[in-house]
Amino acid sequence: MAGMAEKGTVKETIQIFARVKPTREETSKVYSVNNDEAAGASVEFVVPKDLGDGYVNNKLENYKFRFRRVFDQTAGQEEIFETIAQPVADRVLAGYNGTIFAYGQTNSGKTFTITGGARSYGDRGIIPRTLSYLYQHIIQDSTMVYTTHISYLEIYNNVCYDLLDRQLEACRLEDLPTVTIMHDSEQNIQLRNLSIQQSANEEEALNLLFLGDTHRMTAETLLNKASTRSHCIFTVYLCGRQPGSATVRRSKLHLVDLAGSERVNKMALGGQLLTEAKYINVSLHYLEQVIISLSESRAHIPYRNSLMTSVLRDSLGGNCMTTMISTISVDKTNLKESMSTCRFAQRVALIKNEAVLNEEEDPVLLIARLKRENQSLRDELAMVTGEPRQEQLTQYEIQKLEVQVKDFLEDTDPEATLALGTDLQKIRRCFTLLKTIVSGLRQQLTIIQEKLGRANGTGNELTPLSAVATAPDFIPLNEAVRGILISEKEETEKTRDQDTTAQLNGPRLSIGKEEAFEIFMRDHEDRLTIEDNKAVLKQRYIEAKGLGVQVNKTRDSINELKKQLEMRRIQRADQDHREEEEQDPVEAIILKQVEAEKKEFKSYIGDLKTLRTEIQHVQLLMERAKVKLQKDFKEWWSEETPGPQDSGAPSRLQTGRPSLNSKPSSPGRPGSGGHSLSYFPAHKQQEPYSHVPSATDLRSFVPKIQTMQTPSEDRPASSHQRGGSVLELTPQLRDLSSIKPADYSIPLTGDSRIDDDILAFVRARQNLLQRRDTPQQ
Ligand code: ADP
Numbered sequence: 089m090a091g092m093a094e095k096g097t098v099k100e101t102i103q104i105f106a107r108v109k110p111t112r113e114e115t116s117k118v119y120s121v122n123n124d125e126a127a128g129a130s131v132e133f134v135v136p137k138d139l140g141d142g143y144v145n146n147k148l149e150n151y152k153f154r155f156r157r158v159f160d161q162t163a164g165q166e167e168i169f170e171t172i173a174q175p176v177a178d179r180v181l182a183g184y185n186g187t188i189f190a191y192g193q194t195n196s197g198k199t200f201t202i203t204g205g206a207r208s209y210g211d212r213g214i215i216p217r218t219l220s221y222l223y224q225h226i227i228q229d230s231t232m233v234y235t236t237h238i239s240y241l242e243i244y245n246n247v248c249y250d251l252l253d254r255q256l257e258a259c260r261l262e263d264l265p266t267v268t269i270m271h272d273s274e275q276n277i278q279l280r281n282l283s284i285q286q287s288a289n290e291e292e293a294l295n296l297l298f299l300g301d302t303h304r305m306t307a308e309t310l311l312n313k314a315s316t317r318s319h320c321i322f323t324v325y326l327c328g329r330q331p332g333s334a335t336v337r338r339s340k341l342h343l344v345d346l347a348g349s350e351r352v353n354k355m356a357l358g359g360q361l362l363t364e365a366k367y368i369n370v371s372l373h374y375l376e377q378v379i380i381s382l383s384e385s386r387a388h389i390p391y392r393n394s395l396m397t398s399v400l401r402d403s404l405g406g407n408c409m410t411t412m413i414s415t416i417s418v419d420k421t422n423l424k425e426s427m428s429t430c431r432f433a434q435r436v437a438l439i440k441n442e443a444v445l446n447e448e449e450d451p452v453l454l455i456a457r458l459k460r461e462n463q464s465l466r467d468e469l470a471m472v473t474g475e476p477r478q479e480q481l482t483q484y485e486i487q488k489l490e491v492q493v494k495d496f497l498e499d500t501d502p503e504a505t506l507a508l509g510t511d512l513q514k515i516r517r518c519f520t521l522l523k524t525i526v527s528g529l530r531q532q533l534t535i536i537q538e539k540l541g542r543a544n545g546t547g548n549e550l551t552p553l554s555a556v557a558t559a560p561d562f563i564p565l566n567e568a569v570r571g572i573l574i575s576e577k578e579e580t581e582k583t584r585d586q587d588t589t590a591q592l593n594g595p596r597l598s599i600g601k602e603e604a605f606e607i608f609m610r611d612h613e614d615r616l617t618i619e620d621n622k623a624v625l626k627q628r629y630i631e632a633k634g635l636g637v638q639v640n641k642t643r644d645s646i647n648e649l650k651k652q653l654e655m656r657r658i659q660r661a662d663q664d665h666r667e668e669e670e671q672d673p674v675e676a677i678i679l680k681q682v683e684a685e686k687k688e689f690k691s692y693i694g695d696l697k698t699l700r701t702e703i704q705h706v707q708l709l710m711e712r713a714k715v716k717l718q719k720d721f722k723e724w725w726s727e728e729t730p731g732p733q734d735s736g737a738p739s740r741l742q743t744g745r746p747s748l749n750s751k752p753s754s755p756g757r758p759g760s761g762g763h764s765l766s767y768f769p770a771h772k773q774q775e776p777y778s779h780v781p782s783a784t785d786l787r788s789f790v791p792k793i794q795t796m797q798t799p800s801e802d803r804p805a806s807s808h809q810r811g812g813s814v815l816e817l818t819p820q821l822r823d824l825s826s827i828k829p830a831d832y833s834i835p836l837t838g839d840s841r842i843d844d845d846i847l848a849f850v851r852a853r854q855n856l857l858q859r860r861d862t863p864q865q
């Protein structure tokens with residue numbers, strides 16, 4: 089399949105893989121996976137004939153599809169990464185473009201595969217794992233200098249959004265920046281308004297990924313859309329060159345989470361959703377057109393028909409190594425879609441790509457290099473033929489040298505030189521300058537060490553820099569330990585008040601809303617995720633601390649051994665040993681011990697670094713879960729409370745009849761798991777916080793509410809026992825919907841704005857209680 093046609097060109101068909109999503113259904117009769125075929129692997133479905141081709145027939149029929157490999161239900165994220173993504177990442181590091189895209193119906197596991205699950209570190213998907221892999225390689229490879237950039241794009245209804253644009257935090261629809269596409273004279277596409285952000289290390293890249301994912305969530309609310317209808321493209325831009333060389337390799341890696349591929353006819357949709365479905369189907373339809381044209385080697389490939397195919401042009405039949413993951417669900421109701429996903433993949437497998445090594449001479453670098461060479465040749469020539477200078481350096485020359493040295497030290501380019509020509513006086517002067525600078529730094533270092541020692545006390549202190557500098561691998565140690573200790577400190581500070589609602593709540597809420605939030609949060613599925621992750625973090629911090637202690641111990645014992653070595657050498661020197669007897673067995677033993685300790689030291693550092701990545705990831709997961717919680721609450725609150733326009737109309741309370749309002753499945757809601765009872769929102773609020781009265785406004789009615797919290801006997805206790813201040817369901821509360829406003833035991837204030845809020849709160853609470861009382865499916 090793959091072959092090197094000429095140097096730097098790889099011809100290869102698009103690699104197709106399949107992944108079966110885990111299910112609880114009994115599916116052994118429905119499909120089977122075979123990974124040991126001569127031609128690769130296959131998945132075979134056994135279904136009633138009518139499922140396959142539309143005939144109604146009870147006969148069973150077999151449908152078999154070939155893949156490079158099929159990952160069955162039990163396959164883990166690591167295996168997926170190693171088999172699918174790692175080879176692509178290797179090619180990208182070598183200078184080739186790569187694309188991995190997930191295709192399948194909604195809920196089949198595309199996002200889980202590409203980004204990962206939001207629950208645990210082990211669930212992280214291809215993007216975070218690939219970032220980890222790339223940066224590991226970049227750090228270790230000393231023969232190359234790399235720079236990395238990242239962009240994150242979302243295409244929704246054929247409009248591009250930049251997910252890394254911080255304006256997305258502005259939270260107003262009209263503020264959403266859109267990215268436009270332009271074709272240059274060579275038919276290359278340029279994306280205008282797409283920010284491409286530099287990310288120097290794994291941490292920064294991960295932060296960008298999470299920033300984008302959070303924005304994806306925000307945009308979802310703003311546009312009132314479902315993420316399942318958008319395509320997301322996460323791109324890593326890599327630029328590498330050898331130090332001193334003007335040849336650069338630029339490669340791109342697209343990691344693509346496509347919109348759900350389901351057919352419109354299967355969905356019972358109306359209004360807005362239909363438009364969206366049409367749009368995804370339009371863009372996926374164009375993707376299919378492109379794939380068909382390519383697989384049949386047609387002359388014209390209709391890339392330009394949609395934004396998505398324009399952006400992915402290179403990935404499809406162009407300069408790129410492309411891999412497709414077909415995510416399939418084998419639940420009975422999804423078999424038809426799964427087979428159509430497999431059928432699509434068979435087409436895709438026919439497409440030939442031709443990836444070329446993206447190598448070019450960078451003219452700027454080339455000129456710089458030639459200039460340097462030129463200068464050094466001149467210097468050599470002058471050295472050979474010139475006359476040494478006699479007179480002293482002038483004040484002006486000295487000043488100029490100082491500037492030159494400063495620039496030289498600040499230049500991050502490893503090839504920077506201090507061009508001094510042949511003037512020995514200048515060379516000497518520069519050495520003196522450098523010496524002064526170094527001794528100044530030494531002094532500062534001593535001061536910092538002393539301060540650090542004092543701040544940390546004894547025992548579990550930060551590694552003193554001098555000791556670290558003599559130990560192997562000193563920079564990572566310092567960074568790893570400090571990184572963890574600092575984030576731990578932040579985290580302890582955070583967890584201290586995390587248990588209060590306010591922490592999760594974001595902006596300060598009125599007391600009534602706060603109480604509602606507390607109840608909301610208690611039943612929210614992400615609450616568990618956050619708590620689990622909190623426990624994981626705690627555990628990891630303990631482990632990191634333990635490792636820190638080990639690191640310090642090993643370092644101390646290395647220092648101790650070094651002292652012994654020194655003593656031994658001095659002793660032997662005193663005894664006036666002769667050169668030939670130099671091999672001292674005692675010294676050899678000590679050296680061996682030092683080696684062993686150093687090895688251990690390195691392995692602790694390695695563990696510490698791994699731990700650090702995990703801690704960062706889990707922290708980000710928690711952040712994201714919190715944002716989601718707030719968002720879900722905001723949505724729920726705005727649905728449960730009438731907008732400002734409806735203020736002063738308490739009678740609405742009675743007209744707001746309970747109705748079955750089937751929402752787009754939102755697992756995050758209390759009482760989730762299917763339909764939930766809710767009022768139709770009287771008015772969709774733009775900004776739920778904008779008219780919320782202050783805490784003091786509402787305080788007046790709070791005690792009254794609390795008087796209603798007497799335990800009642802006519803309900804099962806279990807559903808109320810989880811939290812601390814549990815809202816008790818009383819007959820009064822249950823009957824609230826039938827009470828006229830005048831019957832309320834809550835005094836209204838007369839201020840329509842506040843009263844409105846009070847009523848909204850009561851109603852929201854009542855809804856919630858009603859929901860919790862409704863048996864869940
Ligand atoms: P899609 O992006 O295709 O719509 P998701 O990736 O969001 O689907 O998956 C739907 C649900 O199934 C999510 O809750 C996800 O966590 C879960 N899921 C998907 N694939 C797996 C898997 N391989 N293992 C465990 N859970 C999975």
Ligand code: MG
Nearest residue numbers: 198199315316
């Ligand atoms: Mg998804």
